[in-house]
Amino acid sequence: MNATGFPLDESGMWREIRVPSADASLRPVLFIDRDGTLIELVDYLSSPDDVRPIAEAVALTARARAMDMPTVMVTNQSGIGRGYYGWRDFAAVQQAVIAAVAAGGGRIDAVYACPALPDSGAACRKPNPGMLLAAADDLALDLRHSWIVGDTAGDMAAGAGAGLRRGWLVATGYGVEERGDALALRGPGFDVTVDRPLRELADLLSGLSNA
Numbered sequence: 001m002n003a004t005g006f007p008l009d010e011s012g013m014w015r016e017i018r019v020p021s022a023d024a025s026l027r028p029v030l031f032i033d034r035d036g037t038l039i040e041l042v043d044y045l046s047s048p049d050d051v052r053p054i055a056e057a058v059a060l061t062a063r064a065r066a067m068d069m070p071t072v073m074v075t076n077q078s079g080i081g082r083g084y085y086g087w088r089d090f091a092a093v094q095q096a097v098i099a100a101v102a103a104g105g106g107r108i109d110a111v112y113a114c115p116a117l118p119d120s121g122a123a124c125r126k127p128n129p130g131m132l133l134a135a136a137d138d139l140a141l142d143l144r145h146s147w148i149v150g151d152t153a154g155d156m157a158a159g160a161g162a163g164l165r166r167g168w169l170v171a172t173g174y175g176v177e178e179r180g181d182a183l184a185l186r187g188p189g190f191d192v193t194v195d196r197p198l199r200e201l202a203d204l205l206s207g208l209s210n211a
């Protein structure tokens with residue numbers, strides 16, 4: 001916290017640990033984008049009344065929770081940098097999102113939000129990996145075995161840049177039109193999955209935790 005009453009760090013990024021790590025051993029996590037992935041895409045969403053959770057994504061967070069895999073939200077919020085809405089509005093929206101996730105049996109363990117503009121070059125703004133790297137600093141994360149779920153190639157690129165194992169492009173939000181750009185990010189150390197239902201990712205994660 002700082003003088004604003006919101007959990008902003010010195011760079012101006014929202015950096016909120018909701019559930020601290022129980023131990024120091026490195027854990028894989030599920031990074032998840034918010035707009036277009038966890039909730040329906042609304043341009044410059046600023047009102048909790050416009051929060052419409054995406055059931056499959058909420059169910060995924062419940063599966064992650066059931067297997068003790070933390071879920072970390074990473075969201076670009078340039079509407080704040082543009083002055084369209086403020087952190088108070090963001091906080092109100094977040095309350096609705098987190099309540100919807102909890103109602104579905106899931107949990108958001110930490111939240112990172114970047115207010116920077118697209119052309120700012122800010123480290124926190126996806127496709128840059130700054131929010132994921134900040135999470136790795138704050139929580140004991142095994143980035144190499146972590147995943148990111150999102151609806152844009154920028155989400156996938158942030159995952160690749162942070163050294164994650166794999167990205168999963170959803171078909172909601174911008175997901176369908178971003179497929180080509182997302183697939184182009186496939187490389188030797190980073191796999192990208194498109195066109196598959198999210199419940200398959202939940203099954204995959206369960207398989208990993210049982211392995």
Ligand SMILES: [Mg+2]
Nearest residue numbers: 033035036151
């Ligand atoms: Mg998105």
